[in-house]
Amino acid sequence: MTSWLDANRRNWDDRVAVHVTSDFYGVEEWLANAPGPDPMEAALVGEVAGRHLVHLQCHFGMDTLQWARAGAHVTGVDFSEAAIAAASALAERAGLAERATFVLSEVAGAPAALGRRYDVVYVSLGSLCWLPKIEEWADTVAALLAPGGTLLVHDVHPLAFSLADDGVSFAYSYFEEAEPVVNDEPSTYTDGGSLTHVTTFEWNHSLGEIVTALATRGLTITHLTEHDWTHFRNFDDLVEGPRGIFRAPEGAVRRPLSFTLVARG
Numbered sequence: 001m002t003s004w005l006d007a008n009r010r011n012w013d014d015r016v017a018v019h020v021t022s023d024f025y026g027v028e029e030w031l032a033n034a035p036g037p038d039p040m041e042a043a044l045v046g047e048v049a050g051r052h053l054v055h056l057q058c059h060f061g062m063d064t065l066q067w068a069r070a071g072a073h074v075t076g077v078d079f080s081e082a083a084i085a086a087a088s089a090l091a092e093r094a095g096l097a098e099r100a101t102f103v104l105s106e107v108a109g110a111p112a113a114l115g116r117r118y119d120v121v122y123v124s125l126g127s128l129c130w131l132p133k134i135e136e137w138a139d140t141v142a143a144l145l146a147p148g149g150t151l152l153v154h155d156v157h158p159l160a161f162s163l164a165d166d167g168v169s170f171a172y173s174y175f176e177e178a179e180p181v182v183n184d185e186p187s188t189y190t191d192g193g194s195l196t197h198v199t200t201f202e203w204n205h206s207l208g209e210i211v212t213a214l215a216t217r218g219l220t221i222t223h224l225t226e227h228d229w230t231h232f233r234n235f236d237d238l239v240e241g242p243r244g245i246f247r248a249p250e251g252a253v254r255r256p257l258s259f260t261l262v263a264r265g
């Protein structure tokens, strides 16, 4: 029988080719505009020039490489061979290969695969839901973060994960459960493309579970903001605003769609 990890890996392998050529990610425009890190994220992390940053679940490297543009030495980690190959190719095309390394590894195996600690550990949108146990993820973060280093997580809010497509009624547990949420979805969140490996396994983790998993490993939480916006239309009623931000329409119930958390090692 296919394990959840293999099933998710195959699904993400399929998504890479679709995403790299999608309007959603807009690789050609990104190469032309050469953006640095998201200003809000950059303000939370502080100066990164000359610092070593590891991005867990880096996909094909766009979020990772933006930190390299700000002068960081970046390492992206992902369990998808296709993602790592695409990320390495993108680093070359962006002229950032000297400051960027991409490593094939499952999240839990990253400390052994990398063999060092980092000034910044970074986790970006759409990541934690692919991991069954937040305690294991926190072990990985604690093993990778240098003393005094900074963790930045900017991910989908767990309340948003628990809502149905209408964005208002509950469909899934808000809390981490042993049983995964299993989906059979032939498409992905970008425009176009169809996937061969359609079955995925996901888990929610409440905000309290995330914070406590980090705090009990000795990290100090210095910032936690819940945002009423996110960067993709995960509910039918969301409307797009400036800078690729989606939020509920005027008059609709305001709900948390993403969150940013900063912790110090």
Ligand SMILES: C[S@@+](CC[C@H](N)C(=O)[O-])C[C@H]1O[C@@H](n2cnc3c(N)ncnc32)[C@H](O)[C@@H]1O
Pocket: 008, 012, 013, 057, 058, 059, 060, 061, 062, 063, 077, 078, 079, 080, 083, 105, 106, 107, 108, 124, 125, 126, 127, 130, 131
């Ligand atoms: C939505 S992307 C997050 C990165 C970024 N926000 C983006 O959109 O490019 C999720 C990534 O998690 C990776 N992933 C999922 N489960 C993983 C695991 N157990 N270990 C390592 N990578 C994993 C997938 O291959 C995928 O590239």
